[in-house]
Amino acid sequence: MKGIIRLAALALAALLMLCGCAGESSSGGEGYEWELSDDGLLNITGTGAMPDMSAGKAPWYGERERIVRIGISEGITEIGSGAFAGCTALTSAEIPESVRAIGDNAFCGCRSLKEITLPDSVEQLGTGVFWDCAELETARVGRGVKELPYNCFCRCGKLKSVTLSEGLEALGDCAFEYCSGLDEIIIPSGVTRFGGSVFSCCGELTLIAPAGSAAEKYAQKNGHGFRAAE
Secondary structure (H helix, E strand, O other), rough: HHHHHHHHHHHHHHHHHHHHHEEEEEEEOOOOOEEEEEEOOOEEEEEEEEEOOOOOOOHHHHHHHHHHHHEHHHHEEOOOOOOOOOOOOOOOOEOOOOOOHHHHHHHOOOOOEEEEEEOOOEEEEEEOOOOOOOOOOOOEEEOOOEOOOOOOOOOOOOOEEEOOOOOOEEOOOOOOOOOOOOEEOOOOOOEEEEEOOOOOOOOOOOEEOOOHHHHHHHHHHHOOEEEEEO
């Protein structure tokens, strides 16, 4: 009888080990939970703001090179600083309408990320949020964002298509610095403030905006091409 019980216990342990191979999961301890599957999907669920995760504090930091996709559930309101920094294999991230803020360097160094869409719910971006996303080609910024902060898309060398919404008012220092793949960009009419080196080292860049706008004056002053929006 003892032998049968022992065999049953071993079988149960083996089953638990097999189940564990499906991925890793944990409670974030801050109102959210996460799970990383074998196919590289990092799924984050919960409510409220994710905490500051700068300097390698993210609980999945040790597995960051395995993360290929990120799914964030409705209910998360803020993506913490440094949350996904250094996830070098990340190719896509889905940001829900519940998110209102994204912290400093949240996607910094995600060098395989191809495109990103910020929903209209996002109102605040931290500095360097997409810094050094070297493979980023397409970026869409929703109507909630009033200012692109310092180093927002700096060193996104393959960035070709940028959609900025009419709610935008300011482009911060070095927002698109070293975006050498960017040939032209439409600047919304509401943008009246330009920081230093916004488009530094962007090559032959043409700004498209209404005639007589602040963007036209900025282009003339800084040696960029300009074309009046139709």
